Amino acid sequence: MGSLADDGSYRDSIWYKTIGEAYIPIAFAAAAAADPDVKLYYNDYSIEWGGAKSTAAQNIVKLIQSYGGKIDGVGLQAHFTVGQTPARKDLASNLKAFTDLGVEVAYTEVDVRMETPATDANLQQQSTEFSNIVGACLDTEGCVGVTIWDWTDKYSWVPSTFPGYGAACPWDENFEKKPAYQGILEVLGGEASASTSTSVSASASAPETTSAVISTTAAAVTSTSSSSISTSTSVSSSIPAAPTSSSSPSTTLATSSRTSSAIPSSSSSATPTDFIPQPSSTATGRVKVYYQCGGINYQGSTECEEGLTCKKWNPYYSQCIQA
Numbered sequence: 001m002g003s004l005a006d007d008g009s010y011r012d013s014i015w016y017k018t019i020g021e022a023y024i025p026i027a028f029a030a031a032a033a034a035d036p037d038v039k040l041y042y043n044d045y046s047i048e049w050g051g052a053k054s055t056a057a058q059n060i061v062k063l064i065q066s067y068g069g070k071i072d073g074v075g076l077q078a079h080f081t082v083g084q085t086p087a088r089k090d091l092a093s094n095l096k097a098f099t100d101l102g103v104e105v106a107y108t109e110v111d112v113r114m115e116t117p118a119t120d121a122n123l124q125q126q127s128t129e130f131s132n133i134v135g136a137c138l139d140t141e142g143c144v145g146v147t148i149w150d151w152t153d154k155y156s157w158v159p160s161t162f163p164g165y166g167a168a169c170p171w172d173e174n175f176e177k178k179p180a181y182q183g184i185l186e187v188l189g190g191e192a193s194a195s196t197s198t199s200v201s202a203s204a205s206a207p208e209t210t211s212a213v214i215s216t217t218a219a220a221v222t223s224t225s226s227s228s229i230s231t232s233t234s235v236s237s238s239i240p241a242a243p244t245s246s247s248s249p250s251t252t253l254a255t256s257s258r259t260s261s262a263i264p265s266s267s268s269s270a271t272p273t274d275f276i277p278q279p280s281s282t283a284t285g286r287v288k289v290y291y292q293c294g295g296i297n298y299q300g301s302t303e304c305e306e307g308l309t310c311k312k313w314n315p316y317y318s319q320c321i322q323a
Contacts, residue, residue, distance in 0.1 A: 002044030008052035043075030091136035127183035294318030
């Protein structure tokens with residue numbers, strides 16, 4: 001799940017409500033500190049075409065960069081519906097909007113669903129749209145890969161999430177290649193024939209997490225047990241300094257025994273806010289939902305409001321959640 005709502009605004013998460021948009025560069029800095037060599041991506045859906053959400057995702061890249069943080073790429077999930085997938089040139093234009101910011105891009109969760117049962121016409125249209133998606137990546141310098149989510153309709157997430165829709169993958173439920181497979185192969189420069197070899201095993205015991213990764217540098221389709229995009233998490237790092245254009249002082253956050261630290265706001269009119277969520281009232285009051293109620297060196301109230309329970313997540317942080 002990305003940080004953005006469908007209209008391009010920030011999701012109303014505890015992180016955003018408590019910290020503001022700076023929680024994103026903080027998270028990227030923490031991941032970079034945990035593994036300086038890992039590639040860090042921002043991954044989201046509905047940012048595959050030009051519009052408010054794509055622009056907002058581009059602004060997230062700029063935000064992280066303005067804090068001096070590391071961001072290597074942007075993952076575009078690419079969950080499409082037959083007949084509604086943008087044209088190849090429009091997909092490529094949107095990809096370039098991201099690569100122009102100095103990051104690489106990848107399609108990370110591609111599927112193209114349709115109403116079921118599938119018709120021959122929709123299967124042919126699906127083939128065209130898969131071809132356009134892969135082609136847009138090929139057309140874009142800095143697009144490093146395409147990952148299909150999943151590779152066979154047998155294990156697709158679509159029917160359980162979008163009732164009445166399915167048939168979203170290049171292989172059907174019986175592991176037979178659909179026209180979409182041939183469309184992908186042809187755009188990669190291969191020959192669409194029944195004898196074309198593939199390293200994807202048509203096994204009835206295939207794991208539900210299997211996905212297919214398409215290399216944009218060779219006409220091949222291979223299988224992998226996970227997405228081509230990896231991330232790491234950590235709670236030990238220093239946050240990046242505030243943008244140089246900000247009048248707010250730069251500060252450092254470290255996971256020591258202290259429980260609070262100020263962070264700069266990206267807004268010039270805003271004042272620094274506490275990073276660690278604080279109780280809603282005095283130590284004798286009750287804590288609101290999603291606020292901190294315990295942890296090492298925590299000095300606030302440990303009693304949640306009615307209907308809530310204080311959940312211990314780790315030695316440093318407990319939180320009031322629904323009982």
